[in-house]
Amino acid sequence: MSRALKSAFYRFFSTGLFAKTLIFSVLAGFILAFYYNSQINYSDPFSRPRLLDGGFVCGSLFLLFFVVPVFMAVFCVSFTGSDIAFRAINNKISTGISRTQIYLSDLIVSITASTMVCLLSEIGIFLWTYLWARRVSVRFNSTLIGLIIAPFIVSAAFTAIYVCTEFFASSKVLALILSLLIMPCFSIATTLMSTDLEEPYKFQYVNEETNEIGWNLNPKYVGGTKREIYTLVLNSSVYSGEVFENGEFKLTAPAIASGVVVVAFTAAGVASVRKKEFL
Numbered sequence: 001m002s003r004a005l006k007s008a009f010y011r012f013f014s015t016g017l018f019a020k021t022l023i024f025s026v027l028a029g030f031i032l033a034f035y036y037n038s039q040i041n042y043s044d045p046f047s048r049p050r051l052l053d054g055g056f057v058c059g060s061l062f063l064l065f066f067v068v069p070v071f072m073a074v075f076c077v078s079f080t081g082s083d084i085a086f087r088a089i090n091n092k093i094s095t096g097i098s099r100t101q102i103y104l105s106d107l108i109v110s111i112t113a114s115t116m117v118c119l120l121s122e123i124g125i126f127l128w129t130y131l132w133a134r135r136v137s138v139r140f141n142s143t144l145i146g147l148i149i150a151p152f153i154v155s156a157a158f159t160a161i162y163v164c165t166e167f168f169a170s171s172k173v174l175a176l177i178l179s180l181l182i183m184p185c186f187s188i189a190t191t192l193m194s195t196d197l198e199e200p201y202k203f204q205y206v207n208e209e210t211n212e213i214g215w216n217l218n219p220k221y222v223g224g225t226k227r228e229i230y231t232l233v234l235n236s237s238v239y240s241g242e243v244f245e246n247g248e249f250k251l252t253a254p255a256i257a258s259g260v261v262v263v264a265f266t267a268a269g270v271a272s273v274r275k276k277e278f279l
Contacts, residue, residue, distance in 0.1 A: 008106055072159050103273045142248055160269075
């Protein structure tokens with residue numbers, strides 16, 4: 001395993017991906033904070049200028065759920081996808097490194113990169129907040145702490161999906177397309193699920209002949225097992241409003257869901273790489 005890790009980290013540093021990740025991470029934090037601040041000024045031009053609080057930091061951190069998965073999709077294609085596309089993986093196999101070790105080493109390096117992006121981006125957001133604002137009022141409550149931790153966990157889950165996709169697809173173009181679609185599709189799916197759950201069980205109608213009020217069952221109502229699945233997904237998704245309760249961010253469910261995703265896709269990826277022929 002040590003040889004596989006050394007090889008993977010060597011590629012990470014020698015191919016320029018480390019430098020690119022570092023630059024992106026630093027810039028992302030500043031850009032996201034600036035963007036969120038500009039949106040606040042646009043929506044509320046009469047707000048107190050350059051007074052930033054914990055709500056501003058939380059809003060900026062929430063944008064990481066959209067930015068980091070997109071970057072990691074591109075990173076995994078550049079890192080793992082290139083190794084597979086150019087058949088360099090065959091050289092490692094020929095030296096006696098097992099396929100499982102190759103897969104796990106790529107996953108570890110990719111999650112390391114995602115952790116690096118989250119950490120440096122969050123540092124950039126806090127730096128921009130304290131350097132730009134005339135007055136700062138940031139309190140580290142449960143919501144802020146949860147939004148600091150959650151991007152690390154969620155990005156690790158998406159990274160596990162992307163690495164599995166790379167080994168399964170074996171084509172950089174196909175893997176990139178699939179990877180870039182995963183996060184938007186999941187975000188849209190949670191929105192649609194939330195809309196479906198808002199459908200009432202019955203709806204009221206007025207009889208035109210008698211003017212009496214009656215009730216009919218709503219055919220669009222989601223019930224039974226399907227409703228339980230939708231509710232579970234929404235409670236575990238950071239892209240739904242269900243993770244916020246009374247203004248507080250609930251970290252437990254997204255953390256558990258992300259852990260399950262990492263384990264499931266790691267197992268699926270290992271099973272796939274063992275059976276796949278790269279020659």
